[in-house]
Amino acid sequence: MEELKHECGVAMIRLLKPLEYYEKKYGTWAYGFNKLYLMMEKQHNRGQEGAGFATVKLNTEPGNEYMFREKAEGKDAITEIFSRVKQDMVGELYMGHLRYSTTGKSGLTYVHPFLRRNNWKAKNLCICGNFNMTNIDHVFQKITAQGQCPRIYSDSYIMLEWMGHRLDREVERNFVEAQRQGLEGRDITDYIDQHVEMSNVLQTTMPDFDGGYVVCGLTGSGEMFAMRDPWGIRPAFYYRDDEVVALASERPVLQTTFDISSDAVCELKAGQALLVKQNGKVDVRQIIPQRGDKACSFERIYFSRGNDEDIYKERLLLGEQLTGSILKAIDKDVHHTVFSFIPNTAEVAYYGMLRGFKQYINQRKIERISNLGHIPTPEELEDILKDYVRSEKAAWKDIKLRTFITEGNSRNDLASHVYDVTYGILEPQRDNLVIIDDSIVRGTTLKESIIKILARLQPKKIVIVSSAPQIRYPDYYGIDMARLEEFCAFRACIQLLKDRHMESLIDTVYRKCKDELQKNDGSMECAVKELYRPFTVEELNVKMVEMLCPADVETPIELVFQSIEGLHKACPNHHGDWYFTGDYPTPGGTRLCLKAFVNYIENVYNQETK
Structure with a gap:
């Protein structure tokens, strides 16, 4: 997005x-x-x-x-x-x-x-x-x-x-x-x-x-x-x-x-x-x-073109592996679910997701036929075989709109129209909409455009799927993700700590980061990781939805992320996962992450809490 x-x-x-x-x-x-x-x-x-x-x-x-x-x-x-x-x-x-x-x-x-x-x-x-x-x-x-x-x-x-x-x-x-x-x-x-x-x-x-x-x-x-x-x-x-x-x-x-x-x-x-x-x-x-x-796994998920033979297979598997989590999110109601993707880089993961659900549907057909206990009639077969995965192109990305009006509200309104939808592809209030993207980073486009646009279709539920795990930490090796406060997962973590009156942990991590920065590069540890330990992935997902969902959208929203284990299974030869785990391959990466949190506390957090 x-x-x-x-x-x-x-x-x-x-x-x-x-x-x-x-x-x-x-x-x-x-x-x-x-x-x-x-x-x-x-x-x-x-x-x-x-x-x-x-x-x-x-x-x-x-x-x-x-x-x-x-x-x-x-x-x-x-x-x-x-x-x-x-x-x-x-x-x-x-x-x-x-x-x-x-x-x-x-x-x-x-x-x-x-x-x-x-x-x-x-x-x-x-x-x-x-x-x-x-x-x-x-x-x-x-x-x-x-x-x-x-x-x-x-x-x-x-x-x-x-x-x-x-x-x-x-x-x-x-x-x-x-x-x-x-x-x-x-x-x-x-x-x-x-x-x-x-x-x-x-x-x-x-x-x-x-x-x-x-x-x-x-x-x-x-x-x-x-x-x-x-x-x-x-x-x-x-x-x-x-x-x-x-x-x-x-x-x-x-x-x-x-x-x-x-x-x-x-x-x-x-x-x-x-x-x-x-x-x-x-x-x-x-x-x-x-x-x-520590070959960069983001190359496989997003940056490199998907026409590489191995990358194509890996992106298919990244999508396919999410079948179980998506089934849980839609309460296994595949019949009343439309599947789609955010153009354009998530397209291959989308095909993988469809492949996973086709396998699920076929297995369900086999079980239904086996459970009949008799040779099925043509009518019974027709009823079983008509079950299929409903795939549609729900979202369209338009050309970049020129925000020639400078007032905040007008600019935000224009920004919300970067994407458009295909009308009439689902039954309002009855069908779920599952839409996959390669990653969710800042959440800005979700909040300002995607969720509002998709909600116009009036689905029963919107499930937004990321073929990558939650991005929690900055990158310092060539991607423009250098500040912690940019990430919606990090903002959700900080908000959860505040909601649960755990601000002391923020203080503790700040002091640990300062202490770690006094050490030699080779012995530093990424103390920022401690912020996430009190929470499950699901708890962070719920808080992200709460923070990203526009106030005027009533449609239930759920986020589904790839697991770290799923990432490693799909991309077995690319172990660079520091933006997800905080395990930086070089001392310089750890040092800059520690500095990023210290800067956040001293420049941003203290202003927010005043």
Whole structure:
């Protein structure tokens, strides 16, 4: 229902043959650009605030440009940057990026890729990534203590400067070695360009960062690299053959772009880097030992496109597993229940939910026939077989309405019409309406639009189903969910504590958070989890309904959430569940969650209780 912004999408291509090969075989000088464009468009879901690309041309003579970059803002940024492509920008290395901001910082300055220029080819560095670092203050202090002075305080620029500094040292190491071998002039330059080891640069920079990341980069001398965080939080997939090496944030992007099977695509493992040298040699190297197995489960539930073979199956199962909980909510009255979904990302989970109920209906038909005790008459069979799952498209999402009227009431009224319903799909006051979404985060759209719109159909009961568990904790690894008070589950928890005169627990947790923040990062515990322990999931659901249901809606409402166990069963290889459990994979995530609660008490809660 509520759009979550996610940082970001990446695409890389290294052409392994001479440029003339692609023009002759594929009939176009723009083969590399065409593939990059397709890879970026197929990941448009991952970023609509900005886009950029960079290319590197090998074997250029001094006085000629060899490194190109284009950036643009807005939802049409991909089209805009590729409209600027010229034939003299064609190279062997390509890198693209799609941006969603999770920090609130906007403007072309913050659009990837970032470029660090130098007159030595090998010292030119261009990076982009799908990342959010939780300890940027620590890295900032470290590099400024060495005398560096970054122009901008952001994880992207600080990473660029820190990595650029180490790249300078790597170039200088090779310069000394070239001189030791008796080389002079351009021969030294050629030696450096051929012997730069990006693995050395990564090994001396990336261990300093705490966060979820896939960092990609190109150098002016023709090195290409992509590295995944040692916890495996953010995703990366790659493909190679004798013509290209390519990397993307999602597997189907590579399958579609290069017309290959899923078996041909490899996943970059936690702590690994894909390295392609200037000469085209490809290597996958373990830069940092794997520190955990915490691949982001929200990628499977929501962010990645559902056309991935495994993700599609997982989302089906997420919906199917909710059959029992939904049956309880509708008192097993399937005959008088209409099933639907919130467009568009919940559609696959909806099919899974329908599959679960079809199995339930078929089993019930078998039992009815078995219990007859005789061969059924045609009339009896017809009565049994006509039972079916009633599925309809109940909700429609309209284009974004422009709130040109600024008065609060008028704006709220317009906001309530973002969704519309299909009239006449159920019998008023007699049929239940079950509607599934992929997640319920803030609850704003539920309160301002969804519930009011659905209530117009006058169902007997509305059951709103989430294929994800309750979101209780902030994310600090690339999703725009950083403040506790944003989550309707957290607000419901605080309200329940107040209702039951348990404010002392809020006080206790606040003091524990302050104490935990005094510890070393490695020993901190997420004390915020203690707030939820007095309550069951059902108690929080009831309070959320009470808080989110508009005063003028009389239709009974019930919430049904996926269980943590159900999530792990459906997505067995993606154990990153910190937004549901508070079990952060890195010390930086725990520290920021503790800070978020301290900030909530000091800035919000104290104001509310005055």
